[in-house]
Amino acid sequence: MPDEPERSTTDSPPQMWIGLLDHITAHSMDEDYANVSRRRSSGSPRDQRDVRPGVAAMVMLGLFGLLVATAAVQTSRNAVAAESGREGLITQIKARSAKVDATRDRIVETRREVERLQTQFLDDTEEGRAISRRLDRLGTDTGSLAVTGPGVKVVVDDAPDATSSQQEVLDQDLQKLVNALWESGVEAISINGQRLTNLSAIRQAGSAITVNYRSLARPYVVSAIGDPNSIPARFVETEHGAEWLDLEATFGLQFDLTSEESLTLPAATRLDLRYATSSEGSQ
């Protein structure tokens, strides 16, 4: 180790009176260079060495180059590893979601098969045909069967250039809209292809609205089956319908109600009762 530099006669070290940052800047070069040079010029014979860099400096610089190159190689290698890890994850995600899609398709297929077998079985007897008709009616009511008929289509969306959440369509706005439609006498409703059942919830989840636990994308298309001539008039008379007209006028939400001659609403995707069982017993 080089000798400790000779301090000036002041009592306190320099960083105490010139400030730490100034001290760092002023002493950015190793003080030992100056010390050694001073000692050399004072003429002690054992310090008479060359001021040109020698073999030791070359070795050190070689070490420095090695260090820099190694660090660079290591960094780029890590980047490659991170990238390949990311790609692996993406591949896994894609594979898994493809699997989920396939399983979902199989569920739909199986359900269709069950319905077909059920109908086939019931159609064999008079009693069965009665049950089948009852099933059809219940299915239309509860949303487990696709239905078709005349009705209205309501397209709602956020206000153009919406800045606050008041100018966006929220879950409660959709709930009001749906309630107003039910009050106006419609018989079946679907939102963006999601059939509403007695178990459906319209909820805000994060920034998206979910219906039947599926996220919806704007704009929201609410299809309702009912009398296309009377629904628009009855809609504005309902409390929630009037609220919607207010929303349109005050916050600029987009609202567009059109009559349709024929609408087809899909069947609901999930209708699982986990706790409730029929109290009438088996029929």
Add this chain to the structure above:
Amino acid sequence: MIAGLGLLVGIFLGLLLQPDVPLWLEPYLPIAVVAALDAVFGALRAFLDGIFDDRVFVVSFLSNVLIAALIVYLGDKLGVGGQLSTGVVVVLGIRIFANVAAIRRHLLHA
């Protein structure tokens, strides 16, 4: 020039061999590079000032690298590794800038 040759050979060797850095050493490599950079710029400035000394350079280089790595290691153990690394990089960064400014004055006389 012999020192520049050493630098070139070092970089060439590093790129050629691509040595595997042990996992425990990996976090200290970047800070060691910054510390080494500080020592090298200090040496270059001393050389231009005409007061370069082999022994001082070797000692300052090795102690810079070791102490910088040691501080980060200590910080890691104490749970303030990130903050201490930042501190070391700031101080060494200031020194590097000051040294480069002095070197620039020497080379460009400006």
